[in-house]
Amino acid sequence: MDTPAILLFSLLSAFSGAKEFFGLLASGLGMFLFFLAQLAALLMIPFALPGTFLQVVAALALAVASGGARMSWPWVCVFLGLALLGELIEFLSGQWGARRFGGSRKAAWGAVAGGLAGVFLGGLIPPPVLGSLLASFIGTFTGAMLGEMSAQRNSAPNLRVGFGAVLGRVLGVSAKLCIAFLIAILSTFVVVRSMMTP
Numbered sequence: 647m648d649t650p651a652i653l654l655f656s657l658l659s660a661f662s663g664a665k666e667f668f669g670l671l672a673s674g675l676g677m678f679l680f681f682l683a684q685l686a687a688l689l690m691i692p693f694a695l696p697g698t699f700l701q702v703v704a705a706l707a708l709a710v711a712s713g714g715a716r717m718s719w720p721w722v723c724v725f726l727g728l729a730l731l732g733e734l735i736e737f738l739s740g741q742w743g744a745r746r747f748g749g750s751r752k753a754a755w756g757a758v759a760g761g762l763a764g765v766f767l768g769g770l771i772p773p774p775v776l777g778s779l780l781a782s783f784i785g786t787f788t789g790a791m792l793g794e795m796s797a798q799r800n801s802a803p804n805l806r807v808g809f810g811a812v813l814g815r816v817l818g819v820s821a822k823l824c825i826a827f828l829i830a831i832l833s834t835f836v837v838v839r840s841m842m843t844p
Contacts, residue, residue, distance in 0.1 A: 676711060680704050680837065684830040691823045693775045694765050694782045698729035698822065701829045708837070716840045717833070725829050732825035736818040743814015744790040749807035750797035753790045757811035760789020786815045 683704035690697035702725050708717040740757035749757075764778070764785025771777025790811035794804045 676708070677716075677837065677841075680708050681834070684833065688823070688826055688830060691826050692819060693779045694819070695775070695778075696733070698732045698826050698829060701826065701833065702726050702729050705833055712840075716837055718836070721833070721836050725833065728825050728829055732822040735825075736815075736822045739818020739821070740786040740790070740811045740815040743817070744793070744807050744811040746814065747806050747810025749790055749794050749804070749810060752797040753794035753804075753807050753811070756789035756791070756793020756796075757786045757814070758789070760785035760787070760792070760811075761815060763789070783812050783815060786811045 683700055687697035687700040687704075690700065702722065705717050705722045705725050709719055709722050737758065740761045741754040744753045744757040745751075761782050762785070764781035764783070766778075767785070768778035768781025771781060787808040791803045791805070791808040794807045795801065798804070
């Protein structure tokens with residue numbers, strides 16, 4: 647067991663029942679929960695939820711629970727790097743789409759701001775998860791158009807720039823979903839391989 651793992655496990659075991667919890671996590675039920683978290687993460691991403699970070703937390707919990715036997719620390723770091731890459735791609739994709747379709751810098755930043763506002767305000771629209779998804783696309787579209795109108799000092803909306811921002815956002819979510827599938831496949835391989843190794 648690595649020294650950081652010993653330290654982390656020692657700190658966590660200070661809480662009552664932590665050893666039992668982590669022992670359960672490393673068992674068959676723990677493996678089931680790990681794979682269930684992978685599936686849940688894949689289902690979260692299209693709804694603009696941070697599924698890749700759920701995958702990282704599941705890998706981290708398994709690494710701590712098994713002392714690095716089922717999931718090693720380098721793999722947890724690889725998954726964290728992939729999750730951060732996915733978030734960055736998703737964050738910048740609407741901006742890229744607005745610029746690609748002829749939008750100004752203000753349109754690009756408007757797409758980012760509108761998309762973020764849509765995710766948070768969309769949670770108020772029933773059902774909350776679906777509301778956030780739809781509102782993120784509407785916010786991206788609206789933010790790009792308003793940003794372009796501000797840059798051009800024109801009151802006529804530029805639908806092409808808004809469409810480009812939404813297309814970029816769709817591509818960004820798709821890329822993040824591909825990264826989540828990669829994390830799921832790699833983590834499954836790592837866990838299955840560790841279970842087959844005596």
